[in-house]
Amino acid sequence: xxxKEIKFVEEAFKNYYFNHFDLIHVPERTSEREFxxxxxxxxxxxxxxxxxxxxxHLLLMQNKPxxxxxxxxYYSFPNLQMSExxxxxxxxxxxxxxxxxxxxxxxxxxxxxxxECSHISxxxxxxxxxxxxxxxxxxxxxxNCIEESKKEVEKLKNILIEDLGVExxxxxxxxxxxxxxxxxxxxxxxxxxxxxxxxxxxxxxMFRGTIPETFGMKKLRPSRQLFxxxxxxxxxxxxxxxxxxxxxxxxxxxxxxxxxxxxxxQRKLEILSKTVGAQIDPNVTMDIHRIFRLPGSxxxxxxxxxxxxxxxxxxxxxxxxxxxxxETIELIANCPVEFKLKKRKFGPYSNEKITVxxxxxxxxxxxxxxxxx
Numbered sequence: 001x002x003x004k005e006i007k008f009v010e011e012a013f014k015n016y017y018f019n020h021f022d023l024i025h026v027p028e029r030t031s032e033r034e035f036x037x038x039x040x041x042x043x044x045x046x047x048x049x050x051x052x053x054x055x056x057h058l059l060l061m062q063n064k065p066x067x068x069x070x071x072x073x074y075y076s077f078p079n080l081q082m083s084e085x086x087x088x089x090x091x092x093x094x095x096x097x098x099x100x101x102x103x104x105x106x107x108x109x110x111x112x113x114x115x116e117c118s119h120i121s122x123x124x125x126x127x128x129x130x131x132x133x134x135x136x137x138x139x140x141x142x143x144n145c146i147e148e149s150k151k152e153v154e155k156l157k158n159i160l161i162e163d164l165g166v167e168x169x170x171x172x173x174x175x176x177x178x179x180x181x182x183x184x185x186x187x188x189x190x191x192x193x194x195x196x197x198x199x200x201x202x203x204x205x206m207f208r209g210t211i212p213e214t215f216g217m218k219k220l221r222p223s224r225q226l227f228x229x230x231x232x233x234x235x236x237x238x239x240x241x242x243x244x245x246x247x248x249x250x251x252x253x254x255x256x257x258x259x260x261x262x263x264x265x266q267r268k269l270e271i272l273s274k275t276v277g278a279q280i281d282p283n284v285t286m287d288i289h290r291i292f293r294l295p296g297s298x299x300x301x302x303x304x305x306x307x308x309x310x311x312x313x314x315x316x317x318x319x320x321x322x323x324x325x326x327e328t329i330e331l332i333a334n335c336p337v338e339f340k341l342k343k344r345k346f347g348p349y350s351n352e353k354i355t356v357x358x359x360x361x362x363x364x365x366x367x368x369x370x371x372x373x
Contacts, residue, residue, distance in 0.1 A: 031078075096279060112137055138367045302367070330354070330372070331365075332370065335349045342359065
């Protein structure tokens with residue numbers, strides 16, 4: 001991003017933080033958390049300790065950050081280096097991102113920008129102008145991306161509540177501000193788990209590490225009685241509901257599974273991980289020292305806000321998280337994909353001069369698909 005675009009976006013972000021500070025969630029036990037921020041075209045500044053809303057507000061107005069972060073971990077000394085912080089515990093946080101779901105729609109709304117010549121096209125693996133393979137992929141997620149991500153959020157939420165005993169009111173869901181959702185679990189029995197234990201928890205949630213014997217299948221002489229019943233809990237119950245569907249079909253399908261053999265059963269389990277398990281980013285949940293985008297703050301990849309989803313089903317991120325102003329600005333836009341913000345359609349644009357509201361201008365500039373005219 002060039003200097004004039006940085007100044008424009010920084011000013012838009014500053015206005016947001018001035019006018020919408022009430023949307024920014026200052027987490028509980030603020031003084032025990034580590035904060036951090038980034039500026040455009042700059043590195044991360046972290047190991048910051050804040051006491052209250054006023055100090056956070058001052059940080060936002062003085063620095064005009066591109067991104068603001070807060071730790072899931074609680075420390076005795078959050079402003080010190082990692083080895084000296086004295087970790088106490090950490091909230092559980094899960095990241096569900098549309099780009100990890102392998103959706104077929106992505107080919108329709110992903111564009112590439114060549115690192116060598118800056119040419120923008122819809123080619124998937126090389127520059128259509130100079131043939132370079134040094135490309136950046138820019139995604140403008142569609143409604144299907146969001147709906148499929150929501151399904152994964154619901155699946156995760158159900159496993160947490162039904163299998164792991166997490167209280168429903170301990171779970172909070174946020175739109176990340178770009179391509180997915182963050183699911184927070186506060187004040188649970190998992191607060192003091194370290195990285196290794198969280199890795200095991202992730203395996204359970206993702207239906208990873210399953211073996212055929214867990215579900216009744218043996219290499220030699222498999223027994224029908226060992227296969228799970230429809231009403232069982234945990235992995236076995238989820239398997240039976242997905243594979244058998246109903247009690248009446250169970251016997252017939254068990255016969256088919258036994259006839260197909262152990263190896264085919266093993267492959268079926270690998271496929272089932274996508275439907276039975278929650279598609280989360282495992283590294284995010286395992287990291288007890290990570291700093292996450294602060295709820296209410298803006299995402300520099302889109303100019304959209306990370307907002308809480310009180311009604312996930314009705315939530316529309318391209319309306320409900322777009323808070324930048326309507327003031328118009330002239331751009332040179334090269335955005336070959338149509339997108340929608342605040343119930344208005346924009347694009348496609350082919351290297352043309354346009355006049356659009358600030359919120360749409362920032363969105364395209366953040367995606368590196370437009371510059372100021």
